[in-house]
Amino acid sequence: MLRYASDFVRSRDGSIVPVFLMILVPLLLAVGLSVDYTSAVQTKSNMQNALDAAILSITTLPKTTTLADREKSLQQSFAANGGQGSATLDSFVVAADGTATAKASAHYPMPTNFMQIAKVDTVQVGVTSAVRKRPALVQTTFRVTKVSGYWNKTMTLYGTKFGDTVAKPLMTITYTYNGFGDPKGYGTAIVSTISGSTTTKVQQQVCTTATVKNFNSLPTGAITQTSGSKKYVTTCADTFYPANGTGAVIDVSQMDSLYLQMDVPSGSPKVLKSNDPATSNRLYIGTSNTTMPEVATGQTVDIFTAVPCGQTGYQAWEDGGNPVPADVSNADFFYTVQGKCDFNQRPSNTVLTQ
Structure with missing residues (x-):
């Protein structure tokens, strides 16, 4: 060649x-x-x-x-x-x-x-x-609507700031049973915001129970119960701090992650978390007091998407006294959430368009 x-x-x-x-x-x-x-x-x-x-x-x-x-x-x-x-x-x-x-x-x-x-x-x-x-959650407002049960409990909102590795408490709702002995059991719930070492009470709900002969002429919002021959009436009064307050208003604009934790010392399990797939199924999320589906077993909850923007959302916890899955009527810890959305540093709401 x-x-x-x-x-x-x-x-x-x-x-x-x-x-x-x-x-x-x-x-x-x-x-x-x-x-x-x-x-x-x-x-x-x-x-x-x-x-x-x-x-x-x-x-x-x-x-x-x-x-x-x-x-x-x-x-x-x-x-x-x-x-x-x-x-x-x-x-x-x-x-x-x-x-x-x-x-x-x-x-x-x-x-x-x-x-x-x-x-x-x-x-x-x-x-x-x-x-x-898309805009994301930068502020959320929690407001207790009703808490019940014989077990004392505390719900805490935890947040981890951008660049941090340790979550810190941002809000707590503590409940103490009044010990009256009615079937459901009611008591006092206190909502507080937390900023560093400062805790500020923003809402207190006191529920008082009494036995009555009949359910005639009940005040608006009264809760009635019957056990045997006994009739119970429970009324709850809310006090806000300041008086024109709306609940716990939390700035989450600097938070990279959020989760809710319910501590129930007498329960089993004693700790429930929204980001724990083993216990998040005790959390209910919905659009009304009665329309609140339970979180599916094995799932984790992103609080940033669980709180709606510009409208009221409804959430509740079952504290461990009943097996799950169960209807929301079995839940013990009811509250509303409302979110304010704006530009947020979190990357999860970003999509390439070109």
């Missing part, structure tokens, strides 16, 4: 060498184009992945971050993820309802290898990316 190639080059017959050279140049250009095109495709894919990661990362910065600082963070993330060229944050807008949208682009003059034969030294590679982030 080598001998034939040598003879081909040395041949004086006709114009074989010029013809060969004429064929060779476009052939090399075609091969070079293929190699450089493949390289450009791979470079573009890497840049796209880096830009997608970068634009997602800047949605977790505080709302007050300036556009310049957000772009700087985008560029750092783009480079850290292997992006080549320069990245630009084209826009970042937070709407009045807290919805955030962002667009970014990146460009790179990729040096060619073979295409330089045709005096094409670089190929422009460009990518774009866009995201939309």
